[in-house]
Amino acid sequence: MIIKRGQFFINGKGSSEFNVFMRNRPVSVSAGRVLELREREGNDSIIIDKAYYKNVERKIDCYYKAPSIDDVQEWEDRITAWLDMGTYSDFIVYYDEQYIYQAVVIDPPEFKGTRKTGNLVPFEFTVSIRPFKENRLGRLPIQLNSTPFKITNEQKYPSKPLIKLTGSGDASFFVNEEEFKLKALDKELIIDSFLEESYRALDGKIEHQDHVTTFLDFPELKPGENTITWTNRIKSFELTPRWRRKV
Numbered sequence: 395m396i397i398k399r400g401q402f403f404i405n406g407k408g409s410s411e412f413n414v415f416m417r418n419r420p421v422s423v424s425a426g427r428v429l430e431l432r433e434r435e436g437n438d439s440i441i442i443d444k445a446y447y448k449n450v451e452r453k454i455d456c457y458y459k460a461p462s463i464d465d466v467q468e469w470e471d472r473i474t475a476w477l478d479m480g481t482y483s484d485f486i487v488y489y490d491e492q493y494i495y496q497a498v499v500i501d502p503p504e505f506k507g508t509r510k511t512g513n514l515v516p517f518e519f520t521v522s523i524r525p526f527k528e529n530r531l532g533r534l535p536i537q538l539n540s541t542p543f544k545i546t547n548e549q550k551y552p553s554k555p556l557i558k559l560t561g562s563g564d565a566s567f568f569v570n571e572e573e574f575k576l577k578a579l580d581k582e583l584i585i586d587s588f589l590e591e592s593y594r595a596l597d598g599k600i601e602h603q604d605h606v607t608t609f610l611d612f613p614e615l616k617p618g619e620n621t622i623t624w625t626n627r628i629k630s631f632e633l634t635p636r637w638r639r640k641v
Contacts, residue, residue: 397486397487397488397491398410398488399488400415400416400417400488401415401416401488402416402454402485402486402487402488403484403485403486403487404477404479404483404484404485404486404497404499404521405476405477405479405483405499406483406484407476409456411476412458412469412472412473412476413458413459413460413469414456414457414458414473415456415457415458416454416455416456416487416488417455417456417457417516418455419489420452420453420454420455421452421453422452423450423451423452424450424640424641425447425448425449425450425523425525425526425640425641426447426448426450427443427444427446427447428444428445428446428447428448429441429442429443429444430442430444446525447525447526447640448525449522449523449524449525450522450523450525450641451500451520451521451522451523452520452521452523453501453518453519453520454518454519454520454521455516455518456503456516456517456518456519457514457515457516457517458470458473458514458515458517459513459514459515460513460515461513462513463512463513465513466507466513466515469515470503470505470515470517473503473517474502474503477499477502477503477519478499478502479498479499480498481498482496482497482498482524483496483497483498484496485497485521485523490527491530492529492530492531493527493528493529493530493639494527494528494529494530494533495523495524495527495641496523496524496526496527497521497522497523497524498521498522499519499520499521500520500521500522501519501520502519503517503518503519504517504518504519505517506518523641524641525640525641526551526638526639526640526641527638527639527640527641528636528637528638529549529637529638529639531637532553532634532635532636532637532638533634533636534634535556535558535632535633535634536632536633536634536635537630537631537632538622538631538632538633541622541623541624541631542621542622542623543621543622543623543631544619544620544621544622545615545619545620545622545633545635546618546619546620547615547616547617547618547620547635547637548617548637549617549637549638549639550617550639550640551617551638551639551640552614552615552616552617553614553615553635553636553637553638554587554588554612554614554636554638555587555613555614555615555633555634555635555636556584556585556586556587556588556633556634556636557584557585557587557613557631557632557633557634558582558583558584558585558630558631558632558633558634559576559579559582559583559584559585559624559628559630559631559632560581560582560583560628560629560630561579561583561627561628561629561630562579562580562581562627562629563578563579563627564576564577564578564579564627565579565624565625565627565628566624566625567622567623567624567625567628567631568621568622568623568624569613569614569615569620569621569622570616570620570621572611572613574607574609574613575608575609576606576607576608576628577605577606577608578605578606579606579627579628580594580606581594581596582594582595582596583603583606583607584603585607585612585613586612587612587613587614588636590612591604592604592606592607615635
């Protein structure tokens with residue numbers, strides 16, 4: 395995907411479809427770590443680390459160009475429908491193309507056109523962005539063709555990979571020293587560490603496979619080198635690493 399200056403992608407469509415461009419880069423607010431400062435009588439406060447991060451909100455300042463003055467209302471209706479969202483979607487911006495954000499529109503577009511602006515109408519809307527953004531390269535699946543297999547996470551934060559296995563029977567795989575046991579593996583298994591779900595897709599139908607995965611904590615790829623191994627009942631091992639960086 396090639397994004398030109400001022401363009402972005404959200405809710406499955408590019409801004410170029412609506413002749414929409416960012417006027418300015420939004421103010422860059424980083425995702426904050428959630429901490430609780432708990433007072434202690436007669437002593438300093440202690441810090442309770444909740445070990446997660448908050449979403450960030452960014453106001454997107456844009457303009458659109460309608461084909462003519464007569465098309466202004468039609469264009470605003472189309473843009474409003476495009477930015478009407480009920481769930482997160484990929485959000486890609488021209489100034490950070492290598493990373494994919496997860497965002498949802500929380501304040502709908504506010505159009506500020508006047509007689510002077512004509513068919514070139516400024517507007518703004520606000521998105522809420524999840525605390526981590528994914529590197530594009532981390533979305534490319536990797537076929538692990540030998541065990542042990544070494545892979546390096548160059549980011550500061552652990553990633554939550556997508557793993558696709560084929561095989562049969564009781565099996566195990568290891569990420570570094572941690573073992574992940576599988577019971578009665580049958581043909582195919584997909585393990586999604588971000589959603590913390592396991593399933594398979596047979597004949598176009600999704601079947602949950604929680605009875606196969608006996609572990610509680612899902613695999614992660616820590617920063618630095620990771621070693622992955624598996625037992626011989628696993629016949630193929632595909633890994634989508636999902637490298638990520640904090641927003």
